[in-house]
Amino acid sequence: MNITINEELRSFIDPLTHNEYAALERSLLAEGCRDALVLWGDVLIDGHNRYDICTKHGIEFRTVQNSNFASLDDVMLWVIDNHLARRSVSDYQRGVLALRKKDIVTARVAQRAAEPESPAAEEEKQLPEPPPWNTREDVAKAARVSSNTISQIERIQKAATPQLVEAVRAGTISINAAANVASLPEEVQIAAVAGGRKELQQAARQVREQKAASRPPKEVPQDAEAELRAQVAVLRDKVDALTQENNDLKARLGIA
Known part of the structure; x- marks a missing residue:
């Protein structure tokens, strides 16, 4: 069987971590390759890690054909949608995949707009339009995360x-903290990663504190300030009244 590996397609999905790869290898050695590898012609489009492990250990595997693609972009969009549907994919990975899908869809729209009209193009206009994918909200919805997380x-x-x-x-640092650390110089980022989780958290906290310190203080409107002072005065009156009641009660009970 002739199976071709497209490196662009293979690198399109983030590689497994060492522990994830080792776990998959143990599973294949113990149970065999139960899921078929997916091919587009002779190009492997799903199951690269399983193919590597099966080839390495001589484990038998099955293949199935998916011929519903007209281009490599079609394949990439299918791979992205396939991975976005998996539970094991982290929020960060889903966000990256959704952003990659946005890039492909945006490039396609631009390419079609630049192409001259043709009978085939007229037929395509009759087909339902794909999701717009032109806002951060579109990407966030596909990735099942917030717009802020995508940012x-x-x-x-x-x-x-x-x-x-x-x-x-690897989950050593959160997306939010990593976005803060990413604003630091490269050498500082590298040193923070080398220092481990605590060092990364400290670096992120320092960035947040610097941002907070650089923000101008919020001005309180005069009307709101007057209202707050009135509320404080009312609370003070209540405290004074309660204090007096407490003192009177102590006097009645003969408590010093």
Whole structure:
């Protein structure tokens, strides 16, 4: 059987961690390869890790064909949707995948807009339009995370070192904390990752504190300030009244 590995497609999905790969290897050795590998022609599109392990240990495997694709972009979109539906995919990985899908869909829309009209294009106009994917909310909905989380993932992708990205993938640091650490110089990020979880948390906390200190103090409207002072005065009167009642009760009971 001739199976071709497309490196672009293989690298499209984040690799398994060492522990995840080892767990999959133990499972295949104990139970065999129960799930079929998916091919597009002779190109492997799903099951790269299983294929590596099965080939390494001589484990038998099955293959199935999926011929519903017209291009590699179609394959990538299918792979993304396939992984987005899996429970084991982390919030960070889902966010990255959804952002990659947005890039593909956006590029397709731009390409179609630049192409001259043709009979085939006219027929395509009759087909239902895909989701717009032109806002952060669209991406967040597909990834099943908040828009703020997508924004943080974008910051990580833009500025984080490979070491910090790996720490997020491994769960050593949260997405929120990693987005803060990613604003630091590369050498500081690398040192924080090398220092472990506590060092990363401390670096993230320092960034948050610096941001908070740099924000101008919020001005309280005069009307609101007057209302707050009136409420404080009422509370003080109540405290004074309760204090007096307490003193009177003590006097009646002969308590010093």
